[in-house]
Amino acid sequence: MxxxxxxxxxxxxxxxxxxxxxxxxxxxxxxxxxxxxxxxxxxxxxxxxxxxxxxxxxxxxxxxxxxxxxxxxxxxxxxxxxxxxxxxxxxxxxxxxxxDSKGYYGVPDGAGVRVLVGDATALPAIARILAEAGPDEVFHVVCELGDMADARDLPTAATVTVDWRLGGNGRRPSQLKDALLELTDTHLDPAAGAYIWVACEAKDSRAIRTMLRRELRLPITHFRIVGYWHKDLEHAIRVWNEASEATKAEYMALWRDDRSDEENWVELEPFLQKMGA
Missing domain, CATH: 2.40.30.10 (Translation factors)
Structure with missing residues (x-):
């Protein structure tokens, strides 16, 4: 509560x-x-x-x-x-x-470059993460906007590369997953030890999580993926409302407080797919 x-x-x-x-x-x-x-x-x-x-x-x-x-x-x-x-x-x-507030950003000890990826809804968090970063930190930022007029300065003491992209945000298909794939041989090489933070539309975020874990085999301690909003909110609500009480109870049991959110998602993602969510 x-x-x-x-x-x-x-x-x-x-x-x-x-x-x-x-x-x-x-x-x-x-x-x-x-x-x-x-x-x-x-x-x-x-x-x-x-x-x-x-x-x-x-x-x-x-x-x-x-x-x-x-x-x-x-x-x-x-x-x-x-x-x-x-x-x-x-x-x-x-x-x-x-x-009260809740956040997700948490860089593990020994992490290398911080990779921040998000659509326009993530821009306030990206701006604050950079504003509070120290001069010894290095960031690669990918921000996808529906309108480039929403791009802005991102002041920081850190070393930052910013890649503005046009797409997603409920207007066009998202390019965020492809943008991350472009970093496979650099920042997303497991040996690089990057920390990846992603915040965007819910289904896009889930596809990115699956790619990072299954295809690129990155350790779940080095990424945090958050779905900030639903492009088809009515569908998401309908799937939940039409689920049986037994299905809802099984879903709730999968989310355990003694595990990290990304550990919970290992089991939650296939369950959501089975629900049709």
């Missing part, structure tokens, strides 16, 4: 044509818990009347920075869903609720 915190919107601004930054002041800042990761996200109450694929009426967004008494979020505007509508119309003084 998530801990919920009341908050007030104090500012809203346009970052790029399809990205909004919203600042929240927490009613009780001492009660809100940040997990400390640079890609941390929260569930945000946006007044949705329908659940997402994970059963939440709230929607999750990246914490792009901390401020006194609260934090900032960046919200990518794609489509006309409840999250996008909230971000477009929210005004200072509006009230909302958020959860």
């Amino acid at each position: 998530e801990t919920i915190h009341a908050a007030t919107v104090t500012a809203s601004e346009v970052v790029t044509p399809h990205m909004m930054r919203v600042r929240l002041m927490l009613d009780d800042p001492t009660a809100w818990v940040s997990d400390g990761t640079p890609d941390e996200c929260v569930h945000l109450e946006v007044g949705a009347e329908t659940d997402d694929a994970d059963g939440h009426s709230a929607r999750h967004y990246t914490v792009s920075g901390h401020v006194d008494g609260g934090f900032e979020m960046e919200i990518f505007i794609h489509g006309d869903g409840p999250g996008a509508t909230w971000a477009r119309t929210v005004q200072p003084g509006d009230r909302t609720e958020v959860s």
